Amino acid sequence: VQDLRIVLLGVSGAGKSPTANAILGQDAFKEKLSTESVTKICQQHQQTVDGRNISVIDTPGLFDTSISEEQLKTEIEKCVEMSVPGPHAFLLVLRLDVRFTDEEKNTVKWIQENFGEEAACYTIILFTRGDQLDKPIKQFLAENKQINELVSQSKGRYHVFDNTDGKNQSQVTELLEKIDRMVMENGEHYTNEMYREMQRKICEEGKSWSEEEERKQVEEEENIREDERNRLLNMAKDVALVGAGVVVGAGAAVAGGAVLASTGGATLCAAVISGAAVAGNAVLASTAGGMTLTDALMTGAAVAGNAALKSVTGGASLTEALIEGAAAAMSIIQVTVTDPRS
Ligand SMILES: Nc1nc2c(ncn2[C@@H]2O[C@H](COP(=O)(O)OP(=O)(O)OP(=O)(O)O)[C@@H](O)[C@H]2O)c(=O)[nH]1
Ligand SMILES: [Mg+2]
Known part of the structure; x- marks a missing residue:
């Protein structure tokens, strides 16, 4: 050469x-x-x-x-x-x-x-x-x-x-x-073709790796969502049982309804706000008073449940706090309202 x-x-x-x-x-x-x-x-x-x-x-x-x-x-x-x-x-x-x-x-x-x-x-x-x-x-x-x-x-x-x-x-x-x-x-x-071929391979390996990563992430998220959905559904069943048809219980019913609505695809925030609001009697006023949505929800849930705020600050997720709120509302109902079934 x-x-x-x-x-x-x-x-x-x-x-x-x-x-x-x-x-x-x-x-x-x-x-x-x-x-x-x-x-x-x-x-x-x-x-x-x-x-x-x-x-x-x-x-x-x-x-x-x-x-x-x-x-x-x-x-x-x-x-x-x-x-x-x-x-x-x-x-x-x-x-x-x-x-x-x-x-x-x-x-x-x-x-x-x-x-x-x-x-x-x-x-x-x-x-x-x-x-x-x-x-x-x-x-x-x-x-x-x-x-x-x-x-x-x-x-x-x-x-x-x-x-x-x-x-x-x-x-x-x-x-x-x-x-x-x-x-x-x-x-x-x-040859430069050998180089291009190698780069193509690296690119493909990179792609299949990130596709696999993405697939795993979607699966994980789906699992979390599924668990949450099941928990909410179970909670909703309990709340609906006690709360249905009772005036104060309407709050819980809405809270229950909120839960159901959220699992039915409505946005969680809107559903929860009305649920918590009715349950707590204070939330809508507080949002109008300039509080952030989260504050309002926390207050609503807190009022509803007397316990939710604690659980939020205690590190529980908002949803968990709200569920606790609804659960607590349920116990209020049990205390203050005659259970229609009894
Ligand atoms: N005694 C001796 N010194 C050498 C020889 N080859 C290189 N050096 C010395 O080694 C040092 C390194 O040279 P560099 O120009 O930094 O080497 P390089 O690999 O081009 O480094 P970068 O440009 O930083 O990537 C220089 O000071 C050279 O004088 C050798 O055969 N004998
Ligand atoms: Mg050099």
């Missing part, structure tokens, strides 16, 4: 930008001087290297907290567009000299989750700070199980760079040869 498109990935400070510069043999990408991460957006530069057109795309650090997940996603999208029709290689850049972090452990996984399983076939681990390696790389890998694990996830492909040695052209030539070999083994480069 005459042209090569290379995408550099890795955590912030891994040395992506210095590596990109080393490949191109020029200071095209800004490198770090401070501890803050440098590269915030994807950038592409190209250069003729060994007589071939090499395009390098530098990316912001993975897991970098100074840019949001969303921003990173947008940048990765851009990097895919920059690499049309798709990169020949992903270089996963890792530092050799420091202890391996959890984030670095997750980089291969991150690549697969964002670019798809097949991305591993196009990935080469590129170790920076080769100058600080005091033993042969094979021995280093044998002694570092976790890094070795990462290398095997990338089909055993890796390369070591020393970015302090600007004149070391052979490390670049060797890298390009490794990429060529990988492309030959794969038979093609990573």
Whole structure:
């Protein structure tokens, strides 16, 4: 292949930008001087290297907290567009000299989750700070199980760079040869279609997950409503039994009626207000006096039941308080009015 498109990935400070510069043999990408991460957006530069057109795309650090997940996603999208029709290689850049972090452990996984399983076939681990390696790389890998694990996830492909040695052209030539070999083994480069396919899958998984969540929520709400309906119906039966046809009991009857109406689909508030009002003899006046509906209902229920207010402040739901109110109204009826059945 005459042209090569290379995408550099890795955590912030891994040395992506210095590596990109080393490949191109020029200071095209800004490198770090401070501890803050440098590269915030994807950038592409190209250069003729060994007589071939090499395009390098530098990316912001993975897991970098100074840019949001969303921003990173947008940048990765851009990097895919920059690499049309798709990169020949992903270089996963890792530092050799420091202890391996959890984030670095997750980089291969991150690549697969964002670019798809097949991305591993196009990935080469590129170790920076080769100058600080005091033993042969094979021995280093044998002694570092976790890094070795990462290398095997990338089909055993890796390369070591020393970015302090600007004149070391052979490390670049060797890298390009490794990429060529990988492309030959794969038979093609990573394609943007593979990327779109992966994104479509992620999208669908996300959709089916949220559909499932929504279904569960609706079911839960329906269950709560059903329980409430049953409780109200039971209460209504009791209230109606005692309250029917009695003058004061009319309040309870309306309260009972309110309950029935609410289960019949009328709005709870309207039904309850009239029920509580009749039961409590005070509520309508209080709403007219500027109280909020809830206050009025509480007062109404309280007057009706002598107990409801307590239960509301005690943490019971308004409906529960009202039911208690109606129940208490019922007991008032039993005390003050002769039960028509007796
Ligand atoms: N000694 C040594 N230092 C290196 C080597 N490669 C990179 N560095 C240094 O490592 C530091 C990290 O470089 P950065 O430009 O921050 O790396 P980056 O991955 O592009 O970071 P972000 O842009 O923040 O994502 C720089 O100070 C480089 O000089 C190397 O091979 N040897
Ligand atoms: Mg950078």
